[in-house]
Amino acid sequence: MKAVELQKYTDEELKQMLDDLKRKLLDLRFQLEMNKLQNHSQIKLVKRDIARIKTILRGRELGIRR
Template sequence: MKASDIREFSREELQARLLEVKKNIFNLKFQKASGQLDDLMKIKNLKRDVAKIETVLREKELGIVVKVTEKEKPVKKSKPGSSRTKQKAAKTDEKKVKEETVKDK
């Protein structure tokens, strides 16, 4: 569950979901103790969900508005004399030539 998805819920929905997740953790702990639980990552993921939900509840309580923006990945600059750079430049030149020939037709 992503934090951006959690922020869309109201306080009542978040509190209900928090109670539900905590009950799931409780049941999974019993399954773990009795040896019935195969995937231990379920407990870890649910604990993370609890933390996310509690964080969003606290943000709403304090009136904090979090704006989610997607960050662009920085372009890695390679060394000017490397052969890899020359190969990339050659490929982009070939693509430009192909695009121009397609546009001309």
């Protein structure tokens, strides 16, 4: 998901999405360890989405707007 799209969500929605993505990352890591993961790039994409959400939340906390 792009950062511009994430800006439209409220803080509560972003926090919920963050929790969901963290759970998904955990599941992907388990699949990786069990050699069941088909697409290894999924881990990278989920990590980037987590970073984007955290960046937006921190920016709002500091009062930074674009």
